[in-house]
Amino acid sequence: MLAIGVVLVTIILIATRLYQRASKEQSFVRTGMGGQKVVKDGGAMILPVFHETIPINMQTLRLTVEKKDKESMITKDRLRINVKAEFYVRVAPDEASIAAAAQTLGRRTLQPAQLAELIEGKFVDVLRAVAAGPAG
Secondary structure (H helix, E strand, C coil): CHHHHHHHHHHHHHHHHHEEECCCCEEEEEEECCCCEEECCCEEECCCCCEEEEEEECCCEEEEEEECHHHCEECCCCCEECEEEEEEECCCCCHHHHHHHHHHCHHHHHCHHHHHHHHHHHHHHHHHHHHHCCCC
16 A cells, blocks of 8 residues: 555656646747647646757747947938837747747747847848838
């Protein structure tokens, strides 16, 4: 009887260590044995040898782009302007978007500085298009 109790307690302790929960602020994608599973509510068993998890930040992040002096932008009127813009980005709370963020951005969603470095070029292109676009 004691052996059954010890085995049961051991199984419970192992299960609690291997179970990973998602929160409203952070979801994750589990890959490996059994294929891809997106976990945004609830949790999943993570077997270290068979699974890998990629955490995804579900919060809204503010990324600032600033271009001034030598990096300033040129308008349609050929004037130089200093620009400072803030972009607010987040991952949509559906499985396809979370899986896409895990594949394209990976763990960078948890580190705003790395994320800004990765996508700043796209933001600058948008700002240049707006600055050089038609007036009005």
